[in-house]
Amino acid sequence: MICLLSRHKETKTVDIIYAEFIHKMNKKAITIGNILVYKNGKIIYKNAVGLRDIHTMDSLTVDAQFRLASVSKQFTGMSIMKLKQMKKLEYNQTVVSILPKFPYPTIAVKQLLHHTS
Structure with a gap:
């Protein structure tokens, strides 16, 4: 996974x-990926490159889901800490109170940080 987080003129x-x-x-021989450009709270560009499935030759879409395995823990932790800092959530709050369609109503935000959910 490549994240390009840089400030452009x-x-x-x-x-x-x-x-x-x-x-x-291409320089790194990566033939698959998504790009999203986010500015001032809005998505201004998104696109997908490559194949979702090499066996069926299905193209990758911007809505494709990736299995990130352990990498998702860092993103989850950082996101929770930023939202807590912005006073948009509390550690003891249930996830379903934030994401109403979340399928596990008893899971608390702190469990996501401890990876015990």
Whole structure:
């Protein structure tokens, strides 16, 4: 997984940023990936590159889900801490109170941090 978190000059267009992303992927022989450009609270660009399934030759879509395994723990922890800092959640709060469609009504946010859910 590659995350490109850099500040670009305002004069750079999304198309240029996308071309740079594809170039970096090609240099590293990465043939699959998604790109999302987020600015001022809004998604301004999203695209997918590569195949979702090499056996069926299905193309990757921006809605494709990836199995991140243990990598997701860092993202979960960072996201929870940022939301707590912004006073948008509490550790003892249930996840379902934030995400109403979450299928496990008794799981608390702190359990996600401790990886005990």
